[in-house]
Amino acid sequence: MSNLIVKLSEETVEVINADGICAFPNECCGFLYGTESASGERQITLAVPVTNSKEGDQRRRFEISPLDYLRAEQYALQNDTALLGVYHSHPNHPAIASEHDLAVAMPYFSYVIVSVMQGEIADHKSWRLQDEERVFVEEKVYIVSESSVLNPAS
């Protein structure tokens, strides 16, 4: 576990969880917006689901269309917020970043993964690419209400 910190508001976790359950047994995906402090701590205040545009087996893969991505960047610029990452679900698998996740990962983004086991939310984890080594490190995830940290997600 690294010292990187991602705080998810309870509202964003509700959106992510609902999307993961709704999409089950397929993978869901969406964008994460918020702010980053000078120390690098991230506060995610908005999660926006988008269509999983992957052609083929969506139980094992997700893909976000280029136009959805382009509009997500435009939204951030127009609303004075930051696009800090994406989330997706791992149906019936742990929230561990996979080799496939790593192969196409971009630097900087927080990749939040929600594990959905038999249609129930099991876990949340977040990963960030270490660009030079091309490996993921796990970020510490906290679920927060207002500005108070309530409990670390396990």
Added chain:
Amino acid sequence: MAKIIIPTPLRKFTDNLSSFETTGTTVQEAIEQLTQTHTALERHLLDDSKNLRSFIKVYVGEDDINSLEKGATSVSPNTVISIVPAIAGGIN
């Protein structure tokens, strides 16, 4: 001048600039100006043959340049070019 929108994950290679103004008259010229100015960005956009990497797409307005004239797509002073990284993944 035309403008290139830099995607958030790559802004650390452009001194955190979200856009770059270019005098290039084609998409290829515009991208070349961008990577010559911000050299650390090049390996994230281009392969060893100086072609766009497979997981990077370039849009002019809301059109993929692959559906236009690719790198030869013309650029006018009010053109907005967007660099779009592939966002994908999934379980093994």
